[in-house]
Amino acid sequence: MVSHENMSTELSGLFIEKPQENLVVVVGADLTIIAKVDSTNLTRKPTMKWLKGKWMDLGSKAGKHMQFKETYDRNTKVSVGRRIGDD
Numbered sequence: 057m058v059s060h061e062n063m064s065t066e067l068s069g070l071f072i073e074k075p076q077e078n079l080v081v082v083v084g085a086d087l088t089i090i091a092k093v094d095s096t097n098l099t100r101k102p103t104m105k106w107l108k109g110k111w112m113d114l115g116s117k118a119g120k121h122m123q124f125k126e127t128y129d130r131n132t133k134v135s136v137g138r139r140i141g142d143d
Contacts, residue, residue, distance in 0.1 A: 070102065071091065071094075073092035074091060075089045087141065089106075091136070093134070093135045094133065101128050102135050104126060124138070126138070
């Protein structure tokens with residue numbers, strides 16, 4: 057079960073959809089975090105980086121408990137990044 061304490065996240069920059077802030081997750085439950093980025097004004101596809109806090113790069117933690125999926129639609133130039141798993 058996931059509760060959203062702060063449902064209103066302002067969009068800024070390239071974001072079409074930002075991950076929710078201040079998520080509360082029940083221990084043992086899966087969590088999916090989604091970010092959508094509009095890259096119509098960029099010369100190449102954006103690169104997404106998932107961080108915990110300010111500095112911990114979660115990309116190196118990928119494996120059994122954490123998965124990262126990224127899709128890119130060339131027609132709409134929308135990139136969608138998903139982080140799935142527990143932490």
